[in-house]
Amino acid sequence: MSKVTIPAQGLGTPIPDVATDEIAGQHHQKMKLGFGADGTATPVTATTPFPVGTKTVLTAGAPFAVSVGAASGAAVAGNASRKGLELVNTHATAIISLGFDGNAAVLYSGVTLYPNGGSYQMDEYSFSTGAISAISSVAGANLAGQEMT
Numbered sequence: 001m002s003k004v005t006i007p008a009q010g011l012g013t014p015i016p017d018v019a020t021d022e023i024a025g026q027h028h029q030k031m032k033l034g035f036g037a038d039g040t041a042t043p044v045t046a047t048t049p050f051p052v053g054t055k056t057v058l059t060a061g062a063p064f065a066v067s068v069g070a071a072s073g074a075a076v077a078g079n080a081s082r083k084g085l086e087l088v089n090t091h092a093t094a095i096i097s098l099g100f101d102g103n104a105a106v107l108y109s110g111v112t113l114y115p116n117g118g119s120y121q122m123d124e125y126s127f128s129t130g131a132i133s134a135i136s137s138v139a140g141a142n143l144a145g146q147e148m149t
Contacts, residue, residue, distance in 0.1 A: 055124060058084050058148035066143045068096050068136040072104040075134035075143055082129045084148030085122040089113035094141035101130030107137060 020027035033050055034041035044050045066075045075098070076085065089096045096113045098120065099105035111120050122128065134143055 056083070058124065061147045061149065063144065063146045065090075066134070066145070068094070068134045068141045068143050070136060070139045072099060072106070072133050072135040074131060075105075076132040076145060076147070078102075078129060078131040079147065079149070080129050081149040082122075082127055082147055083124045084127060085120075085132075085145060087113065087120045087132075087143055087145045089115060089118040089141065090144050091115055091136070091138065091141040094136045094138035096134055096136045096141055096143055099133040099135075100128050103133065105133040105135040107135045113143075 019030040021030055022028075033044040035044070035050060036042045042048060068075060076087075087098070093115050095108065095115065096118070097105045097107050097109055098111040098113070100111075112118075113120060
């Protein structure tokens with residue numbers, strides 16, 4: 001690490017040294033990160049990391065299962081408090097397609113869950129609060145899920 005001293009301007013107080021890192025003969029200024037309200041600074045350290053998360057704690061509802069038919073039908077009711085949802089196709093051979101926000105599901109279109117664990121996950125950044133419909137390639141396919149609020 002090199003140190004660069006910037007000369008004082010006029011008769012004022014000298015400007016403090018500036019730390020640099022020399023890479024291929026070029027000096028690049030080093031800076032320390034800090035955060036806090038105006039007029040304060042909390043240094044970023046291993047025990048005080050820079051706050052970057054905006055996620056909130058989600059509360060899981062009871063797991064559920066829905067029988068999905070060969071015609072588009074209701075799978076999950078709309079929920080204005082929904083912040084997340086996990087849906088899993090637990091059928092051994094059926095393919096299940098989903099429709100969002102009250103739109104009918106169209107088989108093999110849009111979000112399509114393949115057999116034996118094909119899944120779809122909504123999180124707090126990519127969710128819909130509207131009703132979800134489903135259609136299956138086999139009548140009576142099982143769609144398991146759990147909703148978070």
